[in-house]
Amino acid sequence: MPETSRRSPLRKLIVPAIATAVVFALLCSLGMWQVRRLHWKEALIAQVDSRLKEAPVPAPGPDRWQSLDLTEADYTPVTVSGEFLHDAEAHLYNSLMEPRGPVGGVGWFVFTPLRTDEGWIVYVNRGFVPVEKEQASTRPAGQVPGRVTVTGLLRRPETPGRFQASAKETSQQWFARQPDKFAGRAGLPADKVAPYTIDADATPNPGGLPQGGETTVTFSNNHLQYVVTWFGLALALVGVFIAYARGVLKRRD
Structure with missing residues (x-):
């Protein structure tokens, strides 16, 4: 009987010890997963920094869209020539707090479809406009006619966040970069529109x-x-x- 009494406090540690081991292993596995994610993110940042210094390449055409890894291609410097379809602008809401140019604050990024020399279409983010300049009629000088050449960064599309505002069905105001949705709203042929967009450079x-x-x-x-x-x-x-086990052992003594 005395031996049973002596062992019973130790038995109290068995279940807590198993539970602690399981949770400890789970926490360590989550930590190791984040270590791998950290290495991946650091490699991605280094890759993008290096890519931004590269010379622009021709924007991928329809023959490459099916095999194009948009995540891998994100921020690739590209160039494309064609004619803007100004009547099909899409406006992406943005709060530009640290502008590189003279204009900032709350406003819109203007996405204009460009019909390329080859006939396919790509949406170009031509840049930022303040709220009062959203409508093209308020900035007629910027509606460049004729053939143009755009140099900028290829950008992958975005998925709207769960709590993000939704675009109105009858407008071209958007809250996520979605070229397929832009094109659908504008009535452009889906098979002719690139699955990515291009952010134009700072050419005025x-x-x-x-x-x-x-x-x-x-x-x-x-x-x-x-x-x-x-x-x-x-x-x-x-x-x-350890603190719990010490308490149990002291009670045993």
Whole structure:
């Protein structure tokens, strides 16, 4: 009987020890996953930084769209020539707090379809305009006619966030970069529209608007703090278990 009584406190540690081991392993696996994500994000940032220094290449045409990895191609410098379809502008809401040009604040990025020399279409983000200059009629000088050549950065499309405002069905005001939706609203043939967009460089437009070259090249990289968080929780869990075990053993003594 005395031996049973002596062992019973130790038995109380079996279930907590197993639970602690399971949760500890889970927390460590989450920490290691974030370590891998950190390495991936750092490599991506380095790759994009290097890509931005490259000479522009011709924008991918329809023969490459099916095999094009849009995530991999994001921020690739490209060039394309054709004619703007100004009557089919799409406007993407943006709050430009740190503009590179003279105009900033709340406004819109102007996405204009460009019919290329080859006949296919790509939406070009020509740049930023303030709220009061959203309508093309307020900036007629910037509606460049005839053949143009655009140089800029290829950008992959975006998926609207869960809490993001939705575009109105009867307008061309948008809250996510969606070239397929832009084209559908404008009545453009879907099979002729590129699955990506191009952010034009800072080459000035007549009249100063739209204000190009406002692409924000930033990546959120919070993985290191997540690594610290998960491994910190794992160590804290071990500390809590040790404190609990000591209490049990003291009661046994």
